Amino acid sequence: MVTIKDIAERLGLAVSTVSKGLNGAEDISAETRQLVLDTAVEMGYSLKKIKRNAVDKVCIFIESANMAFETNEQFGYEIVNGFKQAALTRGWEVVVEPSELNFRTLEKYDSYMLKHGYSGAFLLGFTLHDDWIRQLEKTGVPTVLLDNFIENNEHVGYVGTDSREGIEQAVTHLASKGHRKIAFLNGTKNSMVSNERDLAFRMGMKANDIPVDEDLVAYGYYVPDCAKSYVKNFTDKGATAVLCASDLIASGVVNELNRLGKKVPQDVAVIGFDDLPIAEEMSPRLTTIRQDRKNLGKSAALMLDGLIRNVPMSKLLLRSKLIIRESV
């Protein structure tokens, strides 16, 4: 067990200085404090020993480049909202920190958490090549990730939507309307979620006895503009339906189809994913696979609560569900 004395010896500092560094006293320099925290983390000093406030302070870190959350129309909004609501009932203080990749290459994850007195964190929009995600393999800070899984670290949990049922329902719905040439415009290639959705799409097609045409499967990286690159190709190859990995992609697909003189749903059916407010507002109103974003946020708080109390939660998944409107 690493003690304050061990840290002081390693750094050649007084025990009182190390203690100040760990407890956030103001009368040592910021550089010394950072050095103490980084060393404490490196030596495996127990994060539990850091003075806890009566009220736990937790944070939501959001990779701003991948996850918009400021307004109700955006994917992250209800997730953050749900998390805050569940945190409130637990008496937690919640700090929302949008951040950028550059910032995270300068600060170590554990040191950052220690320095700010966070008891735990919820990470949104991070990608697997992110420095912090790699650091999570060894962290002792209770951490919940949306749509990402870290192996063999019982301080880190994964919360997400099980896409499988929703996607199978979507394919079955299309099949019941006679569609046989179904295109799938997926999200980011090689991400865990996109791989699962790809598998679900193939299972759904198989269950409905429809062959998958590899020319009709593509990755749009959640960029609505991706529609421009793929839609014409899909329809040229005979696609009568496009299943999309987000409502924003679906919106781009509908626009592009209209530009090409095709009507939705008469000529081509379109299904989205997420059930953002835009799905209700589109014309035609978008049939889509719902992710329960508010409850994703609440579930993240509930999982973080468990991790803080040493419950080794690994995965918590919510069901997805097809919401039928007018675009099929």
Place this chain on the structure above:
Amino acid sequence: MVTIKDIAERLGLAVSTVSKGLNGAEDISAETRQLVLDTAVEMGYSLKKIKRNAVDKVCIFIESANMAFETNEQFGYEIVNGFKQAALTRGWEVVVEPSELNFRTLEKYDSYMLKHGYSGAFLLGFTLHDDWIRQLEKTGVPTVLLDNFIENNEHVGYVGTDSREGIEQAVTHLASKGHRKIAFLNGTKNSMVSNERDLAFRMGMKANDIPVDEDLVAYGYYVPDCAKSYVKNFTDKGATAVLCASDLIASGVVNELNRLGKKVPQDVAVIGFDDLPIAEEMSPRLTTIRQDRKNLGKSAALMLDGLIRNVPMSKLLLRSKLIIRESV
């Protein structure tokens, strides 16, 4: 939306009689009450409308034939305990109901829950061919299953241990000690959990570059006596290690090895699963894969709480972990 009037019309009863049946009044016969409840369930009457007590009453149903829970040595004990503890903090009343398959062919699941005023249930030890498990595909009663998953019903959730990491750790541990002929004595054939563990075993072997010998893979159905049927066969075929699907199976395997004149761990290494108290008491002390049973129970309560509040939780998994003692 089905109303009390609809039910009364269907049955040719007075509305007041149906109302009494749904609300548990004592001045109608038990037969009439049962008829009202069964009909309400069949017609899709909202279970939410049944009068809720201020304190929720929930139950733990246990298939006695598959799951022992009365004493600390038994698998179900800490699960029931953990559930009760978490229920206490929620102000729930918990009723534990051991039951048998025969009983469940007489009563319909939803009717039974209605009649007893349960807001939800946690089901332990049920098998897939059970009548009630089939009824869960359509139930509106918030229900959590241990180690079983129901598709497409957002009122039912699954809590369990993710065996994968523990099994991979176990295989890697054996490989690091030079074992190449590793036998796997799994549980009940074709159950979801056994299938996952089989897959994890094969992934662990592959990760360690060890071929799986199909003669060394068998299903013991959690009966300690199964050791008698398999152990000699395993060792005759050159096995130097046996990975078991429970500590009780491992205990049977150690006894059988001793009977055959083989020493553990010198001649054959043995690894268990669960980390029951017996693992500490065996000679040699058993290396085993831990399931955190108390937290499984707590997580079940937490999930049931979510389901009661319409959070569409589907899966909640805890991590498994190899506990190294003396049997390898």
